[in-house]
Amino acid sequence: MNKPKLMSIFAGGGGLDEGFKAAGYDVNCSIDLEEWACDTLRKNNPQSQVIGPPQYSGDVKAMSPEEVSKITGIQPNELDMIMGGPPCQPFSQAASQRFLKTDMNFKRKGFDCEDKGTLLFNFIEYVLFFKPKNFLIENVPGLLTVDGGKQLNVALKTLQDAGYIISEPKIIDAVNYGIPQYRQRLIIWGSTEVKKPELPEPSHTSAADLISQ
Numbered sequence: 001m002n003k004p005k006l007m008s009i010f011a012g013g014g015g016l017d018e019g020f021k022a023a024g025y026d027v028n029c030s031i032d033l034e035e036w037a038c039d040t041l042r043k044n045n046p047q048s049q050v051i052g053p054p055q056y057s058g059d060v061k062a063m064s065p066e067e068v069s070k071i072t073g074i075q076p077n078e079l080d081m082i083m084g085g086p087p088c089q090p091f092s093q094a095a096s097q098r099f100l101k102t103d104m105n106f107k108r109k110g111f112d113c114e115d116k117g118t119l120l121f122n123f124i125e126y127v128l129f130f131k132p133k134n135f136l137i138e139n140v141p142g143l144l145t146v147d148g149g150k151q152l153n154v155a156l157k158t159l160q161d162a163g164y165i166i167s168e169p170k171i172i173d174a175v176n177y178g179i180p181q182y183r184q185r186l187i188i189w190g191s192t193e194v195k196k197p198e199l200p201e202p203s204h205t206s207a208a209d210l211i212s213q
């Protein structure tokens with residue numbers, strides 16, 4: 001039986017890739033612009049195509065999905081999943097805590113940030129071109145509220161107009177799924193084959209500590 005095919009964007013060291021591999025996916029392609037990350041991806045996934053330094057830039061703002069398609073041979077409608085977490089510094093509350101209030105970086109720039117804030121829309125560009133059966137967006141909770149949620153709504157509306165049914169954007173905490181770490185992330189799942197995409201219910205306690213229930 002053929003494994004479902006996956007493209008990973010903003011792959012980093014491959015944390016999400018490993019999760020999807022454990023779930024039975026075949027990671028066909030991983031993309032990242034950091035050479036250390038690409039070295040890690042190639043070491044852990046020698047059978048997968050890694051788009052990034054030193055041969056390619058790995059920068060999705062500079063590499064069109066058409067170019068990635070030519071490099072990898074992956075055509076539209078061939079993928080079962082595209083997933084990724086667009087770099088989240090502009091949306092992060094933690095980012096503002098690292099600066100003085102007088103510093104220009106103190107306030108969350110969100111989608112006004114020219115460097116990283118628009119990467120969500122680059123992710124959407126890849127989804128619209130490759131037309132996978134499913135996509136997954138992982139990000140910090142701040143993405144849900146920056147700009148009052150307006151730009152995120154525009155992004156999701158674009159995907160809905162392309163035929164995707166989208167789960168309710170939901171903040172989940174890794175600790176509620178058996179991971180010994182408090183780590184909140186916004187997760188959005190879109191699908192053309194599932195009538196009502198839903199995220200899994202917590203498998204562990206949602207209380208303040210792990211031994212109260």
